[in-house]
Amino acid sequence: MNEAAIPRIQSKDSPAMSGSSQPMVRFHNLRKSYGAVEVLKGIDLEVSSGQVVALIGRSGSGKSTALRCVNGLERFQAGELHVCGYDLSAKDLNLRNLRQDVGIVFQSYNLFPHLTVEQNVTLAPRKVKGVGHTEARELAKEVLAQVGLSDKVDAYPEQLSGGQQQRVAIARSLAMKPKLMLFDEVTSALDPELTGEVLRTIERLAADGMTMMLVTHEMAFARSVADQVVFMHQGRVWEAGPGDMLLDPQTVELRQFVGSGL
Template sequence: MNTPTNESGAAVVLRDVHKSFGAHKVLAGVNLEAQRGQVTAIIGRSGSGKSTALRCIDRLETVDSGEITVCGRRVDDPHVDLKALRLDVGIVFQSYNLFPHLNIEENIMLAPRAAKGLDKAAARELAHSVLAKVGLREKATAYPEQLSGGQQQRVAIARSLAMQPKVMLFDEVTSALDPELTGEVLKVIEELAAGGMTMVMVTHEMAFARRVADQVVFMNAGRVWEQGSADILTNPTTPELKQFVQSEL
């Protein structure tokens, strides 16, 4: 296992990261740090590169050039231990990706048993523990189709928590939910933040970013255009962020 290569307390570091899909340049030199125990919210218009940047952090996409370090591991290294990386990093998408033929506790037990070798009893106990964290312990034996979209998304979060990651990534996890269900999912994320979980989240929820994020990163044209505390949403220094914030009101 690698030891951290940076001394700034950053759990995630991107240095001059470039990524293209064919002739389309998606990331054009991204520089970003996400500190341990803090929440980093990445905002920006559709097509600004924010979701691609997030997927590169977990090596779901490979970069063309630049460096990415996550929990001390060089993710851009072609020989990086992906299994070890994904034990450190949990990711939750806007689609829940739950197995419909398994009940909720079975969905959560699957990865800890396969990746960590937990026996059935220990995995079930862990499943119930993380379900309690997202307020769904009583749904352990229900099936995904019996749950609302918000409940399914909370199960997806619990499934990631069961792997006890050091960093959690969230990619627009509320974009498919109506406002009431969005609120219940954001409440879970806010509670994780209060507990000191390191999180990087791509979000369009400006009010939530203002309230919870330690750092807000505005991406535009494949670059980090402006970053700082949540105050940048009230007092943007670039015309691009000012226009973006106004369009989101």
């Protein structure tokens, strides 16, 4: 892959955030329950602009739920969450505005099977932002180049491998020019080879300065790419620090988790 050919992501400043050193995402004592079961028991977490934060932990530790709170897919009962200048506990929160700033990629790709790759990528910019037809084509070229799929513009999702579909899903999010990208176990459905191509795409985004939160089971990847690794356990942030904390766990739980994961 020719690194020089990949356009850099233009980062825009949110009006609500310009001129301040406010973090892009700030959880403060956030609590969430499903009925009587409390799944997030007071999360405190900050992500500043340009940072890559990896959420790791066992299934059921609350990491995906925490991530899904960030773009309003899950609501919470107590605490505060601010994302890109939006207060997610506000009654008059405009979710559609928030979601133009926050992209998300899922484990199951969720591409629209009846649309071509280009149509998948340009649908939201055209319908939500009113981007014109020719401009949308250019946009599709740009973001598909970013994920290394320039030659698949006219393909349908079912003609692509899982890894390629996942990269299209990433391109589809990028086309909205988000300030923050969320990745929810995006490689869990892929074999090691396809996992590699998706992880390299994410690495390049990180190098381009995209702010990202990712839930992942790829420990080596979390260690190398993340500025901050957050180990979640039983609905709490159990241990957090730079990637190298995985080499020297302070808690028994993280030691056990890393021991079983690497």
